[in-house]
Every structure is written in C-alpha cells, then in structure tokens.
Amino acid sequence: MYEGKFKIAAAAGAVMLMxxxxxxxxxxxxxxxxxxxxxxxDSITDGFWLPGGYRNTLCSxxxxxxxAPEVDFVGPNxxxxxxxxQHAGYSGFSINDxxxxxxxxxxxxxxxxxxxxxxxxxxxxxxxxxIGTNDILxxxxxxxxGERLKPLALCITEKLPxxxxxxxxxxxxxxxxNTLYISEYYFDTEKMDAAVELCNTQIRxxxxxxxxxxxxxVLAEVGKLLTKADLYDGVHxxxxxxxxxxxxxxxxxxxxxxxxxLSDNTETTAPPETTVPGADLLRGDLDGxxxxxxxxxxxxxxxxxxxxxxxxxxxxxxxxxDNRVLNAADLSLLxxxxxxxxx
Numbered sequence: 001m002y003e004g005k006f007k008i009a010a011a012a013g014a015v016m017l018m019x020x021x022x023x024x025x026x027x028x029x030x031x032x033x034x035x036x037x038x039x040x041x042d043s044i045t046d047g048f049w050l051p052g053g054y055r056n057t058l059c060s061x062x063x064x065x066x067x068a069p070e071v072d073f074v075g076p077n078x079x080x081x082x083x084x085x086q087h088a089g090y091s092g093f094s095i096n097d098x099x100x101x102x103x104x105x106x107x108x109x110x111x112x113x114x115x116x117x118x119x120x121x122x123x124x125x126x127x128x129x130x131i132g133t134n135d136i137l138x139x140x141x142x143x144x145x146g147e148r149l150k151p152l153a154l155c156i157t158e159k160l161p162x163x164x165x166x167x168x169x170x171x172x173x174x175x176x177x178n179t180l181y182i183s184e185y186y187f188d189t190e191k192m193d194a195a196v197e198l199c200n201t202q203i204r205x206x207x208x209x210x211x212x213x214x215x216x217x218v219l220a221e222v223g224k225l226l227t228k229a230d231l232y233d234g235v236h237x238x239x240x241x242x243x244x245x246x247x248x249x250x251x252x253x254x255x256x257x258x259x260x261x262l263s264d265n266t267e268t269t270a271p272p273e274t275t276v277p278g279a280d281l282l283r284g285d286l287d288g289x290x291x292x293x294x295x296x297x298x299x300x301x302x303x304x305x306x307x308x309x310x311x312x313x314x315x316x317x318x319x320x321x322d323n324r325v326l327n328a329a330d331l332s333l334l335x336x337x338x339x340x341x342x343x
Contacts, residue, residue, distance in 0.1 A: 034072040037253065038124035039087045040111070040156075041131045044172070044245075046089030048236045052080015057246020058253070059083050070257055074122040088118055094134040095148045103138035104183050112152045119159035126256060127156050128249060130169035130222060132203065133235065136195050139186055146202030153206060157215045162336070163321075163329035165216050167252055168207045170200040170223030172241075178234025196223070211305055214297030214335040216328035218263045219305075220252060259325040263305055284334050286314045292337050300331050 039045050039055055047053025055073070059082025062068045068083050075088035096110035111131060119127075131152070135145055156166050176182050176192035187195070200223045207219040225248050230241030237245060284292040286299045300318050302308035303326065310318060310326075318326055320333040 034070060035125040035257070036072050036074045036123060037126045037128065038074050038118070038122055039089060039249075040075070040115075040118070040127055040129045041089055041169075042093050042111075042134055043089065043091035044133065044236060045087060045128075045130055046077065046091045047080055047087075047242070048091050049232055050239055050242055052082055052085065053089070053237070054242045054245035054249060055085075055087060056081045057243045058249050061246065061250040062253070065254070067254070067257060071253065074124055075118070076121075088122075092134060093131070094138065094140070095131050095145070095152060098135070098138050098140045103140055104186055105134075105137050105139075105181075108134055108138055108140075112148070112155070115152055115155050116159065119156060123159075123161070125161055125164050126167070126253065127160070127165075128167045128169065128220070128252075129153070129156065130171070130220075132171050132199050133174070136171070136174070136192075136199060137181060137183075137235070139183075139195075142195055142198055145199045146206045149203060150206045150209070153210060153217065154215070157210070157217060160216060160332070162332050164332065165218055165256060165328045167218050167220045167249075168203060168210075169220040170203050171196055172222055172226040172237065173228055173231070175228040175231050175234040178231070180233050181235045208305075211301045212298055214294065214301060214331060214338070216332050218252070218328070220248075220263075222248065256327075259327055283317055284320060284337050286310065286318055292334070294338060297331065297334050297338060300326070300334060304328070304331060 044053060047055060050056075059068070059073075059080070062071055063083055071084070073082070073084040073086045075086045077087050077089060078085045079087065090109070090111060092108065093111050094108040096112050098108035098110070100107040129152075132145055132149065135148075136142060141148075153166060153168060157164075160166065173196055174182060174192050176184070176187045176189045182192065203223075204219060207217050210217040222245065225244055226237060226241050230237055230244060232238040232241070282290065282292065284296055286296040289295075299308065299310065299314070303310045303318075315326060318330055318334070320330045320337070
C-alpha cells in the first residue's frame with residue numbers, strides 16, 4: 001500500500017541567523033531535519049489585535065500532538081504565544097504596492113516586492129499564503145486581483161525545494177456593518193460580500209491554473225471556514241475565529257508531514273497496489289506515450305486535486321521519489337524532469 005511518512009529533504013545552505021530576539025541554541029542536525037514553514041500574508045497572518053493570531057493554536061496543536069520537533073517556523077517577524085513565534089505577516093499590506101491616489105484607505109505596501117528575498121533568505125518547504133484583504137479594503141482594481149496574485153505565487157513556487165508546497169488561501173468574509181476599517185461610503189453588506197466573492201473566485205482560478213501547469217500549489221479554503229460571527233472587528237477574526245484557522249492550518253500541515261495532500265478537506269493518496277504490470281516503464285510517463293511531457297504533469301495534478309484517479313500502473317510511474325505516496329514532491333520532480341527534457 002502506498003503509505004508512510006513524507007521524506008523531508010535537507011535544507012539547502014547555511015542556517016540563517018534569526019532576527020529580532022535571541023533564540024535558544026539548536027543542534028544543527030536537529031535543525032536540518034525539520035521542515036521550514038513560512039506563514040506569509042497580511043494582518044491576519046501577523047495576528048492583529050491578538051498577538052500570534054491563528055499561529056498560537058497551530059503551534060499548540062503541533063506541541064500537543066508531539067509534532068513540534070518536526071516543524072521550524074521561519075520569517076523575519078516575531079509574535080505570539082507559540083513555541084516558535086517567527087512569521088512573515090505584515091499588517092496593512094496588499095499584494096502589490098497601491099498608491100494613495102488609487103486607494104480609498106490610504107497607501108499600501110505590497111508583499112510582492114520582497115517575496116523573492118524572503119524565499120531566498122528563509123528557504124521554506126511550505127508557504128501558507130493569505131493576501132488580498134487590504135486590496136479589498138482599498139477598493140483597488142478588484143477585477144484584476146488574480147492577475148496580481150499569480151506572479152506572486154509563481155515567485156514563491158519557483159523558489160520552493162523539491163518537496164515544497166504553496167498553500168494558497170482564499171479570503172475570509174468581512175462584515176460591512178462594522179465600519180472601523182470598512183468604508184461605509186463605498187461598501188454595504190451586499191457590495192462587500194460581492195467583493196470578497198469576486199476575489200475568492202479569482203484566487204481559486206489562479207490555484208487551478210497553476211495546478212494544471214504542474215506547479216506545487218494547494219488551494220486552502222479559508223474563505224469557507226469563517227462566518228461573520230467569527231470576526232472581532234468586521235475584518236480580523238475573533239479569538240474563536242483565529243482558533244478555527246489554527247485548527248484548519250494544522251490539518252493541512254499534518255497532512256503534509258504525513259505525506260498526504262489535503263486540498264479543500266479532501267485527502268489524496270496513491271492507489272493501494274504495490275506491484276503492478278508495467279511498473280518498469282519510463283518513470284514519469286503517466287500517459288504511456290514513451291515520453292515525459294506536460295500532459296503527464298497535468299494527469300498527476302488532476303489526481304492530486306481529486307479531479308481524476310490514476311490507475312495503479314500510472315501511480316507507480318508517478319512515484320518519482322519512491323516513498324510510496326503521491327504528493328506535491330512527485331509533481332515537482334516530474335516538472336523538473338519535463339524542463340530537463342526540453343533544454
């Protein structure tokens with residue numbers, strides 16, 4: 001049966017010095033064995049009003065389940081009550097820079113401007129990206145949010161290691177009846193609900209486009225997780241809302257640690273057969289045409305997002321890292337094989 005733990009690749013390069021405050025000494029071998037997780041986004045990732053936000057619950061669950069030694073959170077910022085407070089959450093930030101003249105809520109700085117630098121510095125295996133709420137609050141070109149998001153997502157996936165995954169999150173609801181951060185002149189309940197849905201539709205489309213292209217992207221439906229009752233101030237989650245988010249992200253991360261893909265609450269593992277006829281055919285050639293091509297990556301992507309099952313023979317040929325489980329690592333290896341073939 002295709003099962004077992006995800007084999008974690010050793011992190012490349014030297015161990016980076018942590019920023020902000022002194023951290024306890026960590027054995028180099030122990031550090032090397034952990035996966036690096038970067039929580040990346042705006043104030044909801046930062047933990048606005050509740051330091052640590054959802055990361056408090058996420059760290060607590062990892063600790064309670066004995067999995068904290070497997071995970072090293074990375075990023076330039078610190079905050080919260082978790083065992084590892086590092087993160088890359090930036091309150092008030094948008095996808096790209098927004099000029100004051102183009103915003104109803106003031107100038108914004110975009111995380112796209114330094115995403116590549118963060119990836120180079122911290123070299124995460126997993127990135128949990130949630131961004132776009134401030135684009136909505138700025139009422140900034142919402143019809144083209146996806147066109148801004150995709151280059152950011154590609155910048156991240158291009159710098160992920162072979163076993164890396166980008167979890168691309170949809171946005172939580174916002175309550176326009178609370179006008180602390182929401183302009184009552186531009187938004188009422190109907191307009192705000194429509195704006196959030198417009199942006200989430202584009203985020204889902206970006207995730208699917210990238211998956212179809214063989215990118216290691218998993219859609220994370222935070223947008224379907226929270227209700228307006230889970231909000232603290234109309235925009236940011238309440239303590240209970242942050243707890244829901246922490247539990248949600250724990251499920252995603254636990255699945256990754258166990259070598260499974262958890263997309264939209266659907267687990268995807270390889271078929272149970274261990275030995276099948278044809279397993280000695282060209283590794284990566286899922287469609288059996290004698291070559292490893294983009295069509296093979298499309299087949300594996302559809303399997304990982306539960307759109308199309310692979311046959312047992314296809315599953316064996318898709319298991320490029322020989323760990324008896326199909327996941328984003330195999331997709332990444334397959335994509336690199338395809339790129340090598342076209343050089």
